[in-house]
Amino acid sequence: MFRRHGLRATAAACCAAALFATPAMAGSDGPGAPGAGDDYFPGYGNGGYDVSHYDIQVRYQPADDHLQGTTTIVARPTQNLTAFNLDFALTAKSVRVNGVPAQFSQDGTELTVTPAQTLPEGSLATFVVEYEGVPSTVEVDGLKPWIRTSDGALAVGQPEISAWWFPGNDHPRDKATYDIAVTVPDGTEVLSNGVNTRNSSLAGWTTWKWRTTKPAATYLAFIGVGQYEINSRTGAFGQPFVTAYSEKLGEYEGAAKASVERTPEIVEFLTGLLGEYPFEAQGGLVSSEGMNFALENQTRPTYSHLFFRDGANTSVVVHENAHQWFGDSVSVDTWRNIWLNEGFASYAEWLWSEHQGTGTAQELFDHYYAQHPADDPFWQVLPGDPGAQNVFHDAVYDRGAMTLHALRNVVGDETLLDIVRTWVSEKRYSTGTIEEFIALAEQKSGKQLDELFNAWLFTKGRPPVGEATGVKESALRVAAAPPKAVAEIDRTHALLHNHD
Template sequence: MITRRLLALAATSVLAALLAGASQGGGGTPGAPTAGDPYFPQSGDGGYHVVHYGLTLGYTPGTRNLTGTAQLTSTAAQDLSSFDLDLSGLTVSSVLVDGRPAAVRRDGVKLQITPAQTLPDGATFHTTVVYAGVPENVTDPDGSADGWIAQPDGSVFVAGEPQGAMTWFPTNGHPIDKSTYDISVTVPNGWTAVANGRLRFQCSIGGRTTFAWRESQPMAAYLATASIGRFQVSQYWTAGGLPVYTAVDPAEAAAAAPVLAQLPDVISWETTLFGRYPFDAAGAIVAHAPKIGYALETQTRPVYASAPDIDTLVHETAHQWYGDSVSLNRWKDIWLNEGFATYTEWLWDAQHGGPSTKQRFARDYALPATNELWSFPAGDPGSAAHLFATPPYERGAMVLQKLRETVGDPIFFLILRTWADDHRYGHGDTAQFVQLSAKLSGQNLDAMFATWLYGQGKPAQP
């Protein structure tokens, strides 16, 4: 994300053991109503893993009414007597678990579901939630809008980081739980609904058109989108055989065109640095939402509130490796997403006529100790309100520049590629990245990371 910016069953089992305790008897125990992240203590459930979401949606721009049926295929990580889904605002009319009605209770944004019988540890189960209403975005701790954001013209900007997925579908809403997705959206003719992955089909009947999308690689819920508009659509294949689908609001088309034309080159260039592109589709969604003021790396198809510049395109594309394919265990480690994507901007500019990465570092270091850059460490934002402030981005990039200077270019770029490859479609945390860097470099890097990643204030020496 810019300007404000595994799940394997084993990982879920660890959460369940920590947060819910071991299975107790034939009656089972409730799943922990949280993934245990202190920044967002209400997000997620520790007792199960959602393998796949099937979302069937209908939207009417004139009334802003959304209808939805969510079909979740999940795996229990304990003997599960009940479990939670995150859902904000929308009205639920029915819930089935394995085809049988389940008891449901609302507690704020938690949808507490008790199936007719206990779900055994390791069992696959199917949950169907039917819901409807007028979605409302949530306000994040930093004051920004997040989730399903309707625009005055009826279009919808859908960007869910960090907690907005629950505004439009019921979800196990923490990045620790990654799933595959089928997203089908029906809208009036003349409107286009764009989601993640590949477009499976598009068909019109009775004055409405359905767009069916499939994301076949695991995805954190906040990276899902179903943005809607009267878009100008372009579809093509890159020279490497990657299908690209872009959807652009006509008001942004002229400004966006020269930048989006560079997307194949950006993907190819980043592939030379980070290894093969992680997904089977690419593209962009460019809305005309001037009051939003940010972009998000929605998986395979970043969404931009307005026409992006080239640095923003480079940034969000880099997230396909760092943030989307390799996701966070905890929000505290956001620098692993934003510092990496920001440093990719530095690399692009250095190779395309701009300042070198060393010059970018020096320019940042020259900022006074009172500057926001030094307000908190990149590796420890301290609260959810600081996730998208300057330090995880710029200080995060500075950490990578110091790592590069310490270990040398060959090892540095090997670290980046190995990190993306070893954790592909999974998760990683800062401790693992530090360990990998030390292993591949053969150096003790503790002092460097202590100073530049975790040091308070402006370091004494550049």
């Protein structure tokens, strides 16, 4: 066992303590924990059960933002369960557990359910919740993530959004498959995850049905409702490729299409680096209002029109599709580990630039290292433990990408590819921690990497030049002209950091 920096050891110990400090352990009778044990967001997720599938059926009226729905959750208790919590912000009208009415109460986003009988550990359980509300008016702890637009809505957000349109276990540790059916007035389009299985109309309303067959975290399930131009064709590897563009994009329409329609090409590029694409469909949605960020919704990222205000932007498409591996397939075990999402997706942009001939990864590393002098506050945020208020800080993205390039400089190209491919293969459809990634990197490289990871992820201040830290002398020199990719990457990251 290698020695670890104190910050890493402390963070890991805190996470372990929070995880096991639950009201009832497996095999005992009692209520499930009201949180998943995440230090950054203690109330997110729940304990006592594992969800395998969500069947979400909602009826939504864009004119007044009224939503009513019925969600059926298929789960298995991980203990003898006397009560449990669901994360939900709208008004629950009724709850049934295994077909029997259950008592329930609500406080903020905690929906506490007491079934008529204890649910045995390991048994099949179904939770059916009927509900309604006006999501854009619901605020909990200062949060209002639901985005109402002039022609519909966007249920898109990170790390919270699902509680504003369906009840669930809202933490990446508990992934599930989804059937999502949304009924809207005729002439309104609905986009969601996976494959569009069926549309049907009756009495002036149309129901759009979407299915995703690979496990997804709750925040990665989304809907986009409004007036969209929808295009369907075959994407990479013969998979369905569905894109949607707001009919109000105006001057941004051409640049948006010139970017997002390259998704299959980008997915093929990423597959060459990372291994098999982990999902069953591809695509993207571009909004014209309501959001100023992009998000890696599983199989179908969502982009603000602002990414395309200066022309085509493939960097953001690379970033969000890299997340299909880093963040979607392999998710954070707790939100402290956000570097595993954002650092890797940002470094994928650098590799795309290298592939396109607009700047090598070393040139980009040198640019960002020199751009931030040693006394820049940028270096005071730790990508390995940024704190709940800084999970989307510049340093998590840019210093995060620099960390991976420093690792590349220390272990070499082939070893880095081996590390990354092994990580996404062994962790597919599950979660991971920074400590687990470091252990894998040391195993694959045969090198002791404490100095590198401590300097880049867990120590305030600019990492020094040196062989052990992966910083070359060239990083101290400001290039006369930065790599061509810099402007697009900077424009992309300036918006991406807003998605909290």
